[in-house]
Structure formats: structure tokens, C-alpha cells
Amino acid sequence: MQEQEAKAYFSKELLAWYRVQKRDLPWRRSRDPYHIWVSEVMLQQTRVETVKPYFERFVALFPTVDALARAPEETVLKAWEGLGYYSRARNLQSAAREVSERYGGTVPDTKERFAALKGVGPYTAGAVMSIAFNRREPAVDGNVMRVLSRYFCIEEDVAKGGTRAMMERLQYELIPEGEASDFNQAIMELGALVCTPKSPHCLTCPVMERCAGRLEGKEESLPIKTKAKPPRPEYRACALVVSEDGGSVLLRKRPATGLLADMWELPHVEFAAMGWPAAMADAAVGDALAGWLGAELGPEASGAVRPAEPVGVAEHTFSHIHWNLRVHRLTAAAAEGAPLREPYRWVDRAGMEVHPLPNVFVRLLKAEGFIPA
DNA sequence: AATCCGGGGTT
DNA sequence: AACCCAGGATT
Secondary structure (H helix, E strand, C coil): CHHHHHHHHHHHHHHHHHHHHCCCCHHHHCCCHHHHHHHHHHCCCCCHHHHHHHHHHHHHHCCCHHHHHHCCHHHHHHHHCCCCCCHHHHHHHHHHHHHHHHCCCCCCCCHHHHHCCCCCCHHHHHHHHHHHHCCCCCCCCHHHHHHHHHHCCCCCCCCCHHHHHHHHHHHHHHCCCCCHHHHHHHHHHHHHHCCCCCCCCHHHCCCHHHCHHHHCCCCCCCCCCCCCCCCEEEEEEEEEEECCCCCEEEEEECCCCCCCCCCEECCEEEHHHHCCCCCCCHHHHHHHHHHHHHHHHCCCCCCCCEEEEEEEEEEEECCCEEEEEEEEEEECHHHCCCCCCCCEEEEECCHHHCCCCCHHHHHHHHHCCCCCC
């Protein structure tokens, strides 16, 4: 049957190509399932080149499941600072604590047990089971969806759940006996190096001859995917309050759930939540922001917070929200000695080393000279 | 099935 | 300016 030949050809040629072309990546130098696990979580929605330095630092800081389990959450978040999707770090540590307590620190080698851990979905479960334990499990990520949809000319919407399930069955069939680890890495490697999203490099592809998508001239229009909604705009006023001596900055800790959970940040407030017009002039923003922050900090500080000067606009786009931050420098001299209400805190430069901040605020503090660039 | 959850590199 | 990246949790 022609279909079976196309599948056997794909598996054989891809595996041969991978043995020659595989990249030397930090997590490929380890056989430790914990290291493979950490790498897979970091690689969720994140590029290889971005992950490399984070992975090296993370496994140096937390070499074992038990070490990660014992660490303070803030230390883990600090090691994750700048990577994004911070719930990955919190879930990974939560899962490490479960593995430490329930399995004595040994990563479970069955899909059922491993997949039950926090932050481990169908992809990560399949990836760690196949790569670390060579178990025959599919691991369908964006690369696999793209490669399979092109090679087999599958025109289903890859954003649909049913398409993913179909891809998992297909990938399972393609795994050569005893080759799950290399094969799953090979198909992802092909997607990353050759079968790229735009303008795939078909002339260097090991399975070009029998690629149905290319033979149909559809290699650039596949995979078919419904496009995401554009992020909604949020207009916010943001306070940069540096202490009189210039040594500390006013930060606050975010709530334990939702956007940027448990991270630290400069105080800010949404215009719409305060009934302020989005087009408010700088002077008015400074006054309104000072009034708001004074009330936030409590009766002792109320009235002590004063506007100083507009700093400018900082913009930051999340996948679903676009922040437009009107940043103002404020003074709060009279409030510096008074006790601060939760979740606010004065943080000095040494303290910045242990408080995890989203990149948008790190950039802001560097631009304003509070953190060395 | 939608929506929420970061940040940045490619084209 | 899109697009999308070795996705998962929540609703």
C-alpha cells in the first residue's frame, strides 16, 4: 500500500537525517529525566536559543528534583525571570515537591503517573516519556503539527482539538520500533531547522521526494490554522517612586493567581478602573496617580505622595493584552519611614537580586538608571 | 471550545 | 505588522 510506503520512507529517512544533523543542545548532554523534564517545560512556547542560558543556570541552581523541591518559590521565580509564562515555574516546583514526597525524588517512568503532575500536559508527558525513557509515546507540538500536515497534506485546522488527536495517532504509527527517543526529537528538529513556518527549506529536506504538501504546491499554505484574536488594549498609569536617598524603589507583589502571579512590579492602575479618560494630559495623570497611590499606601502616607515628572510611555504586549503604561516619577518622602501596607515594599538594589520582576519593569528600571544596564 | 497565561525572534 | 515558538490550566 502506497500510504504505508510513504510512512516507512518518512520514518527511515528522517531518522537517518537526524543522526547526522542533530544539534548539540545542553539537555541532550544529559540522560537525567529531571533535566529532560526541565528543558521540556522551558521549551513550551519558547525558542531553543532563548532557553539555553536559562536551562544551564536552572540545573546549576537546582541540580535535582529534591533541590528544586526545597528551594523558596521566590528563588525559582527569580531563576525564571524573563522567560515568561511564570505559572510554568510554579507548577514545575509544585510537581517537584510531589515527586520528592511521593516518589522519593525519582521522576516517574510511566505516562499515567508523570502526566498527573502539575504543568505536565499531553505534549510534555509524551516528550519526557519518549526522550528520557524511550517509551513509544507521541509528543505533538507545533513542529510536529506543521511537519505532518505538510508531509501528509492534512488540511484540517490544527487549532482544533480533534486534529491534534489525529496527529498523535499518526505520529505513534510513525515511530520505528525502539526508536521513540530519537524519532520524536528528529521530527521536532526537522520542524525547527528545515520545515519552518514560512518559506520551508524543501531543497534540503530529507523527505522532500514524497512530501504530499510540496507535491501539491501547498508547502507554504500549510498548516491551516485559525488566527488568534488581537490583544485588547489597557491604558495604565505607573508610578516610579525612588526614595529620597535614591537607594530604594517602591514595589508591590502581585496576587498569587492570574497574570504574572507572585511576581513583583512597579505600582500601576488601569485608567478605566478609576474612571480616568484614556487621553488625560500628563500633568493630570501625575496628580491622579499620586492621589491614587497615597490612598493605596494607607492613611500615614496619604497626601505624602506627590507628582514629580512624567517619564514617558512603556508598552508591553502579552498574548491577549497590550499594556500602555504612562510612567510618572513620584516622590513620597514623608512616607518612607512609615510602615507600608501589603503588598507594597521598599526594595534596595541588593533586594532587586531576589525579587522577580517581569521584563517590562526590568527594562524600565534599567532605562531610569535604578538597575545597571 | 475559548480564553488566559510572557516574551521575543523571523519574515 | 504578522506570525508563532519543543503548551497547559481554567472555564
